[in-house]
Amino acid sequence: MTWVVALCLGLLLPLGHSKTVHIYVSPKGSDGNSGLDVSHPVATLDKARQLLDSSGIKGNTVYVELMGGYHNLQSTLHFTHAYSQPVTFRAYQDQEVHVTGGKQIPAHLFTQVTDHNALNMLPSNSRSKVMQLHLPSAGVTDYGKMSNFGFYRSRTSWLEIFINGEPTRLAQYPNEKFLNINSVPGGRHGKIITYSTHEDSRWVHEKEPWAYGFWYWSWADDAAAISNIDTQKHQITLATDTHYGVRVGHYNPAHLAYADNQGGYFRVFNMLSELDQPGEYYLDRSSGNLYIWPNTKSGTLASSDIITVSLINDCISMDRGVANLNFAGFTLEACRHEGIRGDNLHNINIQNMEIKNMGECGGVHLTSSSHVTVSRCEVYYTNGGVIISGGDRKTLTPSGNVVEDNHIWKFARVGGVGYNGISIGGVGNVARYNHLHDGQYTGLMWGGNDNIMEYNHIHHMCVNSTDCGAVHSGRDWAARGNVIRYNYIHNVVKNMPGAENRGIMLDDQYSSVTIEHNVFFQNQYHVNIGGGRDNIIRYNVFYDAVNYPLNVDGRGLRSTGNQATLFNTFQRYPYTSPPWSTKYPKLASITSHQPMAPMGNQIYDNAFYNKRGSSIVQYHGTGLDKKEYFDIHDNFMASPADFWSPREYDFRFRCSAETWARQKSVPQPIDIDDVGPRQPTGPKYMQKAIPQHHSTSHPASCTGSIVG
Template identity: 80%
Template sequence: MTWVVALCLGLLLPLGHSKTVHIYVSPKGSDGNSGLDAAHPVATLDKARQLLDSSGIKDNTVYVELMGGYHNLQSTLHFTHAYSQPVTFRAYKDQEVHVTGGKQISANLFTKVTDTDALKMLPSNVISKVVQVHLPSAGITDYGTMSKFGTYYSRTSWLEIFINGEPARLAQFPNDIFLNIVSVPLGQHGKTFTYKTPEDSKWAHEKEPWGYGYWMYSWSDDATKIGHLDTQKHQMTIVNETNYGLRVGHYNPIHLAYADNQGGYFRMINMLSELDLPGEFFLDRSNGNLYIWPNTKTGTLASSDIITVSLIDDCISMDPGVNNLNFEGFTLEACRRNGITGNGLNNINVQNMDIKNLGSYGVDIRASSNITVSRCDIHYTNGGVSLYGGDRITLTPSSNVVEDNHIWMFARVGGTGYNAITIDGVGNVARYNHLHDGQYTGLMWRGNDNIMEYNHIHHMCVNSTDCGGVHSGRDWAARGNVIRYNHIHHVIKRMPGAENRGIMLDDMYSSVLIEHNVFYKNQYHVNIGGGRDNIVRHNVFYDAVDFPLNVDFRGILYNTTGGNLYAKLATVPYKTKLWSERYPKLAVIDSNHPMYPMGNLIYENAFYNKRGPGIVQFHGNGLEKKEYYDIYDNFKASPADFWSPSEHDYRFRCSAETWAKQNSFPQPIDINAIGPRQPTGPKYMQKAIQQYHSTSHPASCSGSIIG
């Protein structure tokens, strides 16, 4: 009897049980091979993708083993349907693997500059340093086109060039600062303006000059082609009107922090006559010649240098319904748009990747659930990770997670809207990430019940103002969000315009819980922009440039966002039982002065500020009402009340420790407890996580409690 049962089970097992299959891919392989053993690999990832649906492989757990070298995609790696079992694309035995959307160019194809017209235009002192390559001779004829970018505009890049993984930039002027608009003869919405620089005497013969800048506001960047340039009048006309128009600028690189008149500054890009630094290039699309001053240690090119140009748009894309896909352990680079993108997906995992040198986001996945991006290095992109998921109508969480990543230099070409992390929808989580060096926001969130915790966020808003290191705005219904246990620092004002903030609740954003964070060296640590029902408690606010918090009542003063707020509110069923039980204050917002900043609580925070004794700066008269901003039991500390601020150690001691115990305030989160918990990136390039250790000896104690 036992033998019969065993025989029956054995006969049935293959019908319901998957096996594990390995498909091997090597740049030295052949797509005529089987790919089923390391000695007979296929050559392309697309062939491996096709094999996933073949007999004997389909419906099994599959590992696509990418063998060492450069795997140059000829077109987007495109997935069209679901997989019943997990499929993983990974580096074989942790070898160094690069999957690129481009092509390598041999260093021996680069020569000294010989084109007569180019020699006339290049600065005379760099001619010996610049080299040229005729791209058609390297088999490259698709140069892309210069196109608009900036302010949340989805960017597809032109052909770019990277040397040893480092991006070059279009030659520009000025190199590090901006020029002011001097006059706007046709008004804000005209296309003509004047400027002042003798440098333009070199620009008359530029073939495709573009302007890039913050033309009207210091929170909105834009790029546009130059239609006409009059170097005698120092006047130019742009082809397309910019986002908000033009204004006279007051940019002063020496006194940036003190200028309030925002916008009106720009720079010229795509300028052969301004190719004057290592890492700058210019592509003449009329003849295919690319000119570059190599950004190598020697400033020259050797046979060992890896020179890559970007050719295809998206590296990896997935159609609605795709699931059970994993990508891990390799470098993904040199695409003109996104690294990994898709819509309507489920159960997608991206881990231990190095994602870089892209025209847009590293990972951009929308309307999807159970997406995890973890332990990745993402840099030299225009956007880090963007995940949209969950259902706001039913408040069904997405279970999307962005965790343990290192994301930096993520706004390489444009600024506003190219965030390190964007989460949107319901139930998304961003935790244990290290985010730094961005032109605009580090972490942007929208929707409901999202959690942002244990992140290390710093040096944001570099070329922008009226910006937050963590930022959201204009949605009364976006409730249930929590920002906790983060270190947020060095979000300061570097450009003319409004102030920057560690956390910015813009345009009446409401009902977020901000607790157990450590803030230091920000312009303002937290801003409440006229919203309601926000709770700020149990945080450390140390040494703001201005004040720990600033608040206002813009809804009463201007009412400029009211229509937008009501329109968003109408898209969710906020009075239904599900919503009213989850967010009771939202259910009665119509009858409770919706444009007033009602119900904000700021209590039991510890703060030290050189500028003055107050914890809150009020923008507007009549705001100091408890029904608007109830501020109580905050502790005014001294530097001696923290263990070692110079070493990012804000543990309480002395009077602060006594006060914290009385208020059940736990010790502030240690910097060693935030950011990635494990090494990031592929194993072939992992480095130890930087740790901070306190060795100082604190001085005497002091401190007091205020309202």
């Protein structure tokens, strides 16, 4: 009887199965349509979002099919609640779809400049090249605000212009690199600087000039409005203070082997008088006139060119608690702030997207979230790539977040420091098989516990800054259990005055990370241990550093500057109780034995080639060559011929290196074809085949020996 009743009741309950519903969206559609068949699409993504909660659609598996063309958002696409079944916004049948935070401007609205005042301001070489648009005539009146940026600062961009998907920039001087500060008449914390160029004679009639620079430290950039320009003294007065003050600079493009002199270099921008090359623009906010030298092949604008101005802030946002939402296969571009953002989310998937031309912070910025996946995306021309955090550090519950198989590049377009390619934080995040390159500062920044960074290809970072790591973390003793393995990290050198750059930087006594099975080459230093503890560095290839393979110091012995932060941070967590005490027993006893000393670091079973000689480590400071600080043993000093073909990124061991590796049970280095994206990235319409590298050279004879 009980079974029969239960069966009968069961027939009255939902079976837990949903049907599949398709909602069609087309720029040629109408929001008065049903959207439920391809012949009657709605016109806007926001209307499709509203339909998700309508009768007959709510509770089902839904595909929002975005049909080809430009879908210009009128406001942020904003999601407020979780969905019980997966909801996916995707390109319909892999068509080329652009979702933008802007507006397209017809080319015929741009005219030649005829105003005599504007022509006189323009450089002579650009007067016949620059075109003009009266923005209000194109229906654009919101120009945004000029605001500070740089050094981890969040801001919303001003109006920007993109031509055929390529960004333009506010006109600047110099066009490349920086000017030196010659003197600081008001002292470090003043706002007055001098310089040596006579170019400033052109700047006196500028309405809203700005300056951007690394004013005091080469690891801290900042932008500030200019309140006064004195061309007689070649002197600028800034309207606001900079982060750390100002100092005399030592920037010299002719000499890249700088000493430790920091900062003191800048450029000016937002100047009509410096609009002197393709891809630059200036907006006169008082008149609404936009002046631009198009960055097209012809240098002019044709009806086929797609000119977009950014208007809205975030493209897509999600409130706390949103779940089961996916985005796939289309381009997201031209918003003034971020591409996709949200907090405290669950089960969010972002796949095969092209995310570009964002004004600030990130293409994807999802915090305190779980089971987020960002995969196979192209992210570029942003100011920050992918920012993901989640998991519970107090309980060490992993987030399940994964950032994999992405191509992330030129992700610090306006400003540098703090605008990272990938930033992960919390517990149990994974960043793997990504290709990161061409960043002004860090490529991969991490924080928290038990994160894994593997199979990434990272290169050409720290371009305009120093004291920087391509992979970087710092100042957190509690951040244990992290692993960096099977990565290729190369071409991270010092181009500016200041401290050296590193492939991996363990800053300010960062401790307890395992760095293994990586290949490093042509970095200033490959790895730095900045006074931290319990780091393990093993089974790596360190090839051809500009300075030394590794640089280590004992900064905690000579300064207590980080002590309060270090102690306060780890004491927030139950580090003396399970699971912390069982997973990280050395942390539980850290205060009992010279806590500020660089205890317990191990460097062994690495193969290295070093032009400077037989040492794998450079000690920065005295009294550091103690085994209890840095236990360095069984590393193999190789010659270039001990690797198969370094010129072709082939670092397989051979000859003496192969013999050593066999004796020590050290595996062969990972192949470069096994790092970076495993599948084509971006929407279908832009995908390219994954390049392969195969060695064709024939190695010569080789020698080598085992050292310390």
